[in-house]
Amino acid sequence: MRPGRSEPFVSEKEQPFLIKDLRSLKVLLVQPENNDGVALRSHLERIGCHVQEIWPPPPSYSDEIDIVFVMVDRVIENKQIFHWQVENPSAVLIAVIDYESPLAIDRLLQMRVNAVIGLPIRPFGILTNLLAAVNNHRREQRLRLNLDRLQAKLESCQVIERAKLAIMLTAPQSGKEAYGILRQLAMKHRTTVEAVSSEILSGLHAPEGD
Amino acid sequence: MTRDHAIQIGVLFSSSGSTSVTEQTMLSATKFAIDEINGGGGIRGRALAPIYCDPEGEPELYQQQAERLLTDSKVRVILGCYTSRQRKAVLSVLDRASGLLCYPAQYEGFEYSENVIYFGAVPNQNSLFLAQYLLQKEAPRLFIVGSDYVWPRESGRIMADLIKSGGGDVLGQCYLGDDATEHEFDALIKRIEAAKPDFIFNNFVGRSNVQFYRAYVENELDAGQIPVASLTTSESDIKEIGAAATVGHITAASYFATQSNRSNLACLERYRDLRGARPDANMCWDAAYTQTHVVAQAMRENDPDNINAIRSGILGRSFDAPQGRISIDPLNAHCWVWPKIGIARADGQFDIVAETTQAIRPDPYRTTYAMTEGDEPLMQPSLSASDGSYGLRVRR
Numbered sequence: 347m348r349p350g351r352s353e354p355f356v357s358e359k360e361q362p363f364l365i366k367d368l369r370s371l372k373v374l375l376v377q378p379e380n381n382d383g384v385a386l387r388s389h390l391e392r393i394g395c396h397v398q399e400i401w402p403p404p405p406s407y408s409d410e411i412d413i414v415f416v417m418v419d420r421v422i423e424n425k426q427i428f429h430w431q432v433e434n435p436s437a438v439l440i441a442v443i444d445y446e447s448p449l450a451i452d453r454l455l456q457m458r459v460n461a462v463i464g465l466p467i468r469p470f471g472i473l474t475n476l477l478a479a480v481n482n483h484r485r486e487q488r489l490r491l492n493l494d495r496l497q498a499k500l501e502s503c504q505v506i507e508r509a510k511l512a513i514m515l516t517a518p519q520s521g522k523e524a525y526g527i528l529r530q531l532a533m534k535h536r537t538t539v540e541a542v543s544s545e546i547l548s549g550l551h552a553p554e555g556d
Numbered sequence: 557m558t559r560d561h562a563i564q565i566g567v568l569f570s571s572s573g574s575t576s577v578t579e580q581t582m583l584s585a586t587k588f589a590i591d592e593i594n595g596g597g598g599i600r601g602r603a604l605a606p607i608y609c610d611p612e613g614e615p616e617l618y619q620q621q622a623e624r625l626l627t628d629s630k631v632r633v634i635l636g637c638y639t640s641r642q643r644k645a646v647l648s649v650l651d652r653a654s655g656l657l658c659y660p661a662q663y664e665g666f667e668y669s670e671n672v673i674y675f676g677a678v679p680n681q682n683s684l685f686l687a688q689y690l691l692q693k694e695a696p697r698l699f700i701v702g703s704d705y706v707w708p709r710e711s712g713r714i715m716a717d718l719i720k721s722g723g724g725d726v727l728g729q730c731y732l733g734d735d736a737t738e739h740e741f742d743a744l745i746k747r748i749e750a751a752k753p754d755f756i757f758n759n760f761v762g763r764s765n766v767q768f769y770r771a772y773v774e775n776e777l778d779a780g781q782i783p784v785a786s787l788t789t790s791e792s793d794i795k796e797i798g799a800a801a802t803v804g805h806i807t808a809a810s811y812f813a814t815q816s817n818r819s820n821l822a823c824l825e826r827y828r829d830l831r832g833a834r835p836d837a838n839m840c841w842d843a844a845y846t847q848t849h850v851v852a853q854a855m856r857e858n859d860p861d862n863i864n865a866i867r868s869g870i871l872g873r874s875f876d877a878p879q880g881r882i883s884i885d886p887l888n889a890h891c892w893v894w895p896k897i898g899i900a901r902a903d904g905q906f907d908i909v910a911e912t913t914q915a916i917r918p919d920p921y922r923t924t925y926a927m928t929e930g931d932e933p934l935m936q937p938s939l940s941a942s943d944g945s946y947g948l949r950v951r952r
Contacts (some may be wrong), residue, residue: 469668
């Protein structure tokens with residue numbers, strides 16, 4: 347099977363987040379009051395995004411926020427802590443930085459930023475960077491979701507296979523016939539083949555367990 | 557006023573090359589405004605000393621000459637450029653040498669630079685109103701044509717969105733290169749004729765625009781059959797094309813020389829008094845004239861040698877321009893302008909058939925164009941209850 351065809355669970359079409367949707371984006375700027383902050387805010391407003399500002403960094407972020415810009419070096423200078431759910435981020439994270447030293451880069455990679463903007467703020471490129479980051483973030487979320495579904499499906503298949511095997515051991519039946527029995531049971535009890543399988547297996551295991 | 561104490565200013569318009577037709581009107585307006593400024597005592601007693609260049613329409617020459625102006629001549633402000641490619645070429649130099657460009661042409665938007673003030677219209681100030689006008693015909697069918705570069709394609713995309721959202725349709729789109737032959741234009745016109753659209757939306761510029769209207773006439777078409785709508789075909793273009801070929805066609809612009817408002821009449825009269833003839837005025841003439849005076853005002857009230865002081869003096873400033881009272885938006889450095897619809901006459905001038913009731917805010921980063929957006933605040937201030945045509949007030 348070609349790689350492109352091996353994703354049986356892709357239900358959403360690969361719809362990119364387009365420039366026409368730009369003005370629906372809610373942006374939160376995590377920055378203290380300063381000229382760079384004003385320049386960034388002004389440009390995002392010029393583009394037409396909904397912009398809010400917050401300082402110091404909050405402990406968590408509302409799901410309403412689509413993009414968080416954080417002035418990383420201001421956070422460090424002010425001895426603040428930037429809390430971020432690296433494993434399951436609720437928004438796109440864009441870092442605004444002064445330094446491009448190895449240590450600083452390492453920190454950005456740890457934070458898993460989706461894009462980086464340098465100081466001083468130059469308007470050109472912010473719009474494109476922002477849209478690319480939003481698209482990458484959403485694609486990652488979709489892939490993550492698909493992965494979770496695949497994982498669940500795999501586990502369900504294993505349970506059904508084992509239940510089929512159990513049925514085949516009790517009487518000389520083919521795998522197909524065993525599956526037919528499971529399916530009929532599921533229909534009778536108005537449940538899924540997986541649930542029936544799992545019940546059969548737990549029945550088998552129960553005496554051994556205690 | 558002593559010459560050595562003069563304030564030098566760069567003027568970057570082509571008097572030769574493919575874009576010279578329009579740029580010469582900008583140059584003429586700039587010269588006129590500078591004469592008025594110096595005639596009125598200059599800038600705090602110092603003369604405004606223009607350094608004129610001829611970049612021949614070539615982006616590389618705009619860049620080289622802008623660099624020379626900013627580094628060798630110690631110019632801080634440049635008035636100039638017509639196409640987006642010319643402006644983009646100058647942008648990098650402006651940033652390095654901290655110069656300020658005042659740009660008098662309409663363009664496609666999606667730009668903001670701390671080194672540029674934009675005096676021309678962006679699509680929410682012209683395309684939107686042209687679409688409103690075309691949509692007065694029920695479900696209009698358009699054929700979109702133009703030169704093959706960023707502005708015409710972007711302009712075509714916006715118009716297609718607007719017309720479709722208003723219940724109309726786009727029958728075809730075609731873009732031709734600058735080197736397109738007579739034969740190609742002839743083939744294009746025949747293709748359009750076969751498609752039978754209600755309007756042609758034309759985004760050809762410079763020489764191609766002349767070729768387009770000539771091919772149109774040679775195929776025995778006229779505005780009674782398929783009117784051509786444009787954002788660029790102005791009085792000076794018509795002079796080049798020939799008025800006979802453009803009669804009855806539609807142009808949306810922020811200025812027409814036939815405007816009867818006091819500031820326009822007074823300005824044209826001052827020009828006649830000074831030059832002894834009528835100016836070859838069009839939307840670019842108006843914007844070039846306006847920007848020169850706005851810069852002079854900002855210089856008078858702030859340190860005329862300090863680029864940041866001049867820039868902040870320009871932002872938020874208003875001026876009684878020939879087109880109407882304009883102002884410079886402090887957030888995006890673009891101009892609030894007065895959209896109008898003109899129909900070309902036999903004498904090469906325009907009858908103004910619709911206009912807005914107030915200046916329209918520039919929204920250079922507007923990404924969606926649809927006629928159905930009730931929540932779009934830009935249309936609200938110009939809503940005219942009498943005829944229900946959104947922002948346009950139709951003259952009868």
